[in-house]
Amino acid sequence: MTPPPRRVTQRDIARMAGVSQATVSLVLNNRTDADVRIAPETRDRVLQVIAETGYAADPAARRLASGFNRIIGVFTYEPAFPSGSRDFFHPFLLGIEEYAERVGCDLLLFTSAPVVDGRRRIFHQDNRLRLADGCILLGREIDGAELLRLNRDGFPYVAVGRRDDAGGPVPYVGADYASAVHRLAERAVELGHRRLTYVGMGTSAESSHDRRSGFHAGATGADSARQINAAAETADATVDDLRADGSTVAFVEDFATAVALEASALRKGLTVPGDLSVVTLGDPTVPVPTDITFTGFRIPREEMGRQAVEVLTGVIDGSAGGLQQRLLPCELVEGDTLGVPGSAADRR
Amino acid sequence: MTPPPRRVTQRDIARMAGVSQATVSLVLNNRTDADVRIAPETRDRVLQVIAETGYAADPAARRLASGFNRIIGVFTYEPAFPSGSRDFFHPFLLGIEEYAERVGCDLLLFTSAPVVDGRRRIFHQDNRLRLADGCILLGREIDGAELLRLNRDGFPYVAVGRRDDAGGPVPYVGADYASAVHRLAERAVELGHRRLTYVGMGTSAESSHDRRSGFHAGATGADSARQINAAAETADATVDDLRADGSTVAFVEDFATAVALEASALRKGLTVPGDLSVVTLGDPTVPVPTDITFTGFRIPREEMGRQAVEVLTGVIDGSAGGLQQRLLPCELVEGDTLGVPGSAADRR
DNA sequence: CACTTCCGCTAATGCGTATTAGCGATCGGG
DNA sequence: CCCGATCGCTAATACGCATTAGCGGAAGTG
Structure with missing residues (x-):
């Protein structure tokens, strides 16, 4: 050297x-x-x-003397490669990069973060966090302890996705899952569904919580709105469960599970949405082959990325005021899997 | 602030x-x-x-004092967003990130580089190049003047894709287009093709040059091996041109043009590959819908990204020796568009 | 002409780290 | 018991830039 x-x-x-x-x-x-x-x-x-x-x-000297850099750190929680879930994050990164370019910032990807207990860690011996003026946190599940530390240290950051407080309010740009699911549940009730089931993944992430609360809020007019957990592998059992309950519509958190449910229902001689409606609650996180357009909503991922940078720059220069938490609306997708219960109408 | x-x-x-x-x-x-x-x-x-x-x-102080950082810069030449060509670069970035993670390096994306004359510039007033220990250059066409400057400054870098000398040898990790096209041309001759046409895009990039030279080297056994330029929009005229020349196989640089050529040939009542064989010379740079498997080759993009980081780290610590230029083999794709000329056999 | 004001610039310092010469103390050998 | 070697550590400095107090001179004022 x-x-x-x-x-x-x-x-x-x-x-x-x-x-x-x-x-x-x-x-x-x-x-x-x-x-x-x-x-x-x-x-x-x-x-x-x-x-x-x-x-x-020299940017290093400049940073040392002035304390600023015009560099935005990007921390990706989901672990290593090659992971299909990467495709889920790509739009976020696209938005982040676009806005960073617009405001003349470079992006520092903390790829060196070591994986401990199957999860990347921000704070490790050699973290180069402080090279950036602030950072954007990306990941399905973000470690609360690390948020706490960021808050305590007063290090500017923004989470992509809503986060509960962690020793103070957490700046974020999230998707308004609660409202989107709320509207979908309402629509299902309007269509005549009386018994609704929420099919979750059993995670405790804020995003899951928001969807569930939106579901229950939107299903107040129904006779029953219950909640179970299931995965794609157990689709057959889940369909049986739905039938036994008398549910005519499933609100499915995981896209792959929704695909499996639909396929299972068809195998069992049911029609979708005639006998069973299936609503998906988010974009696929892994590529799943299907030629069905599921009813659900779209997460404005690129826009979330853009606004994350916008909020972060506000946090950095202290001009953010109270606008450090944003929930972006999700566009509903008029698919072919939500219909009037009991109607013989098969999907096109 | x-x-x-x-x-x-x-x-x-x-x-x-x-x-x-x-x-x-x-x-x-x-x-x-x-x-x-x-x-x-x-x-x-x-x-x-x-x-x-x-x-x-503090990474800035550390860098200032020691001169090193364990940060790798990534410069993407192709301009802004949203550009479909981004998908072409994604695999490179994947490989780069994977290897960077393995060796404990962070990645600095120079998104702040301003666009001048429709092309991003490395060297601008505020470039933060020197924050990184070295950088990787990504782009279809890389500015020779900037390579020259990098060489002159002694700044460690590696180009993804072969590059001609620029005031000295340019370290690179490229794909061996020459050899891949050579083999494809040889195979075409073996199959009985006597008149071959190379359909280029009219660019002067090294990658085009290598393909052309491979084409001519592999087609020595043919009666004619000529070269024209064409785009997807002029596919009909190009097919006519091919017929007029008596060519039975087209080696097409641009994937979209290949798709258009095939479609045009079918419209004109020709069969592919019976009447006209079509060979593609690289992965699609923009998403093109087609359900045909074209005969051609695959560019080992992810591996190129990985090895680019590997070579760069060698350049940085001076241990690279003479191994600063690598050409990776391309895997041939046995598609459905190269056949025996004149055979009635349509593509499956 | 003395005195203030303003202009244009510089000397000095700090940012947080890595590096090196070298200092005092201890130890070993003769 | 003295001297050189070794051990363990520190003081000092450099890295390249941003910042600020303040200096010398010119211009303006009475």
């Missing part, structure tokens, strides 16, 4: 322009305060030399 | 452990040279305090 070759510094520029290093810095930062004056000709001379040499300030 | 709150420093640790700041640094860096000795109990005491406080070194 031989140190990298010496590069042009402000001292060099200063010498060449016949001024002091401080002057170079002042010119570079366009300081035009009342108590800092540089004669136009001096300024031009310095700028001239800068242009000739192609000088660019 | 109020400066961020003061955080724990080595001085704090030193005070708490009753040692000097230098000692903390030495312990932290596990220095065990002959001329640097720390008593085990002192070391433990320092480590104890570090663990209690959760201290992590």
Whole structure:
């Protein structure tokens, strides 16, 4: 590890322009305060030399001295590769990158975070968190202890997805699952469904909680709104369970489980949505082959990414005020799997 | 912009452990040279305090003092969003991230690079290039002038894709297009094709050059091996041109053009590959809907990303030797669009 | 002409770390 | 018992930049 070759510094520029290093810095930062004056000709001379040499300030030194960087950290919780769930995060990253580009920020991906107990950790011996002005947290389940630490340290951050308080309010940009599921449940009741079942994944994440509460809020007009847990592998048993309960519609948290449910129902001679309606509660997290358009909603992932950066910049420069928590509306998807219960109408 | 709150420093640790700041640094860096000795109990005491406080070194200061960071820059040439070509780059990034994670490096995405003349620029006033130990260049066409500058500055970098010299050899990890196209052309000749046409995009990128030279090298046994340029929009005219020339096989650089050619041929009553064989020379750069499996080859994009990081780390620590240029083999794809010329056999 | 004001700039310092020369203490050998 | 070697550590400095107090000179004021 031989140190990298010496590069042009402000001292060099200063010498060449016949001024002091401080002057170079002042010119570079366009300081035009009342108590800092540089004669136009001096300024031009310095700028001239800068242009000739192609000088660019050392970002590390700059950060050390000023405390800022225009770098946004991105921390992805979900562990390593190759993981299909990556595709789920891609739109978030797209939005993040787009907005970062717009505001002239670079992105620092904390890929070096070690995996402990099957989960990446922000805080490890060598974390380079403080190289960034703030960071964006991405992941289905975010460690509450780490949020707490971020809050305690006063490190600017924003979570993508709503998060419960952790030693203080957590800045986030989330999707309004509660409202989306609420509307879907209401619609099911309007269509005549009397017994509704929520098919969850058994996770305790905030996103699951919001969906469930939206479900119950929207299903107040029904005779029964219960909740079970199931996975794609147990689809057959789940369909039996639904029939036994008399449920005519399933609100399914996991997309793959919804696909499996529909397939199982068909195998059992049922029609969808005639005998059983199936509503999905979010975009697929892993690619699932299907040519059915499920009724459900769309998570505005790209927009969430964009706004996460927007909120973060607000948190960093302290201008955010109270607007550090945003819930974005989800667009409902008019699919082919929610219909009038008991109707013979098969899906097209 | 109020400066961020003061955080724990080595001085704090030193005070708490009753040692000097230098000692903390030495312990932290596990220095065990002959001329640097720390008593085990002192070391433990320092480590104890570090663990209690959760201290992590300031990466900016560290970089400033040592010159290294364990951060890898990633520069993407292709301009902004939302661009479908992004999907083409995704596998590269996947490989890059995977290997970076393995070697404990973070990734710095230079999203702040401004677009000038429709192309992103590495070197701009505020580039944070030097925050990284080195960088990876990604893009269909990379600016030779910028490569030159990187070489001149002695800044470690690696291009993804073969590049011609630019004031010295350019370190790269590329795909061996020449060899892949060579083999495909040979196979076409073996199958009985006597007149071959290379359908290019009219670009001067190294990747195009390599394909063309592979084509001509592999087609030495043919009666004619010519070269034209065409786009998807002019597919009909191109098919006519091919027929007029008597060519029975087209080697098509651009995937979308290949799809259009096949469709046009069918419309004109020709069979593929019976009347006209179509060979594609690379993965789609934009999503093109088709259910045909074209004969061609696969670019090992993920592996290229991985090896790019590997080569870069070698360049950075100077251990790379002469192995700074790698061409990875492409796997041939046995598709349905290359057959015996004149055979009535339609594609399945 | 003395005195204040303002202009244009610089010297000095700090940011937090890595590195090295070298200091005092202890130890071993003769 | 003295001297050199070794051990364990620290003081000092550099890295490149941003920031601020303040300096010398010119201009303005009475």
